[in-house]
Amino acid sequence: MSIILENITKSYKKVTAVKDISFEVKPGELFGLIGPDGAGKTTLFRILTTLLFTDRGEATVAGYDVVKEYKEIRKSVGYMPGKFSLYQDLTVEENLKFFATIFGTTIEENYDLIKDIYLQIEPFKKRRAGKLSGGMKQKLALSCALIHKPKVLFLDEPTTGVDPVSRKEFWDMLKRLNNKGITTLVSTPYMDEAALCDRIALIQAGRILKIDTPSNIIEEHEKQIYNVESKDMYKLIQDLKEYPENDSVFAFGEFVHYTHSNDEFAPEELKKYLEEKGHVKVFIEATSPGIEDIFMDLSRTKDIKAKDNEV
Numbered sequence: 156m157s158i159i160l161e162n163i164t165k166s167y168k169k170v171t172a173v174k175d176i177s178f179e180v181k182p183g184e185l186f187g188l189i190g191p192d193g194a195g196k197t198t199l200f201r202i203l204t205t206l207l208f209t210d211r212g213e214a215t216v217a218g219y220d221v222v223k224e225y226k227e228i229r230k231s232v233g234y235m236p237g238k239f240s241l242y243q244d245l246t247v248e249e250n251l252k253f254f255a256t257i258f259g260t261t262i263e264e265n266y267d268l269i270k271d272i273y274l275q276i277e278p279f280k281k282r283r284a285g286k287l288s289g290g291m292k293q294k295l296a297l298s299c300a301l302i303h304k305p306k307v308l309f310l311d312e313p314t315t316g317v318d319p320v321s322r323k324e325f326w327d328m329l330k331r332l333n334n335k336g337i338t339t340l341v342s343t344p345y346m347d348e349a350a351l352c353d354r355i356a357l358i359q360a361g362r363i364l365k366i367d368t369p370s371n372i373i374e375e376h377e378k379q380i381y382n383v384e385s386k387d388m389y390k391l392i393q394d395l396k397e398y399p400e401n402d403s404v405f406a407f408g409e410f411v412h413y414t415h416s417n418d419e420f421a422p423e424e425l426k427k428y429l430e431e432k433g434h435v436k437v438f439i440e441a442t443s444p445g446i447e448d449i450f451m452d453l454s455r456t457k458d459i460k461a462k463d464n465e466v
């Protein structure tokens with residue numbers, strides 16, 4: 156296994172950031188940690204990259220223990236932290252040279268690995284990192300994290316705050332790196348990115364809700380989801396929440412996603428109820444769940460609440 160976590164628990168004073176986290180990442184896997192802000196993703200990354208001690212539990216990365224063999228881990232991993240990690244006053248080229256030098260290598264030695272990515276920012280190699288666009292900063296940070304040819308790559312929310320086109324490009328790059336055999340642990344709050352990973356862990360309030368391939372997670376979900384639409388979406392949410400035996404109601408793009416608490420759901424009865432409440436252009440259809448639906452459902456059913464997160 157490339158990464159193993161066993162019962163990792165970490166608190167900051169009264170807040171339990173992560174509790175009893177266990178999972179494994181196989182060699183060559185692109186593994187996603189999917190969860191909202193504050194779920195505990197950065198805490199796990201900092202523990203695995205040896206920047207933070209865990210309170211309880213054990214972990215290994217590339218076969219090395221995160222406490223006893225931290226020096227080996229630091230040589231073997233690439234880490235792209237969530238916050239921009241480069242030297243703003245150094246140019247693109249200087250940043251890359253700097254990271255290569257501290258790892259005892261040169262840009263030329265591992266150029267093949269970063270070529271695809273670096274070529275896109277090379278025209279700006281004399282520009283200071285602080286003056287790059289979000290997408291370009293992200294490509295430079297990834298090049299710097301890769302320059303010493305790490306065995307395991309840690310990417311903490313690499314696409315947060317990046318425009319949709321750059322997000323797509325970034326995931327294409329990750330897939331290509333993955334094909335070269337680099338094990339990658341990537342975190343994201345964007346549920347649509349989950350489908351691009353080999354396996355994912357859904358994480359909420361420091362707990363794992365589910366671990367599997369995105370397709371298995373979707374296939375195993377048993378609740379039928381309905382797209383509901385009417386002209387007044389705000390009122391629609393309120394009225395659906397008052398509909399007897401509703402199970403869940405939440406806004407989802409142009410629709411409201413609705414689930415019923417039993418098998419006796421009749422769309423025509425709901426339509427009638429909504430029309431009696433004054434809704435026009437009511438539309439109801441069954442739809443397949445996405446990772447976001449499943450995440451919302453698991454966080455409710457596992458009853459993980461903020462107050463439960465205190466020690």
Ligand SMILES: Nc1ncnc2c1ncn2[C@@H]1O[C@H](COP(=O)(O)OP(=O)(O)OP(=O)(O)O)[C@@H](O)[C@H]1O
Nearest residue numbers: 167170171172190191192193194195196197198199
């Ligand atoms: N240094 C700290 N001191 C106190 N609490 C902290 C500290 N770092 C993180 N926390 C808390 O621990 C919990 C997990 O935070 P963490 O940063 O690991 O989550 P995250 O999923 O990476 O979210 P984000 O994207 O917001 O960083 C949150 O409740 C956070 O407020």
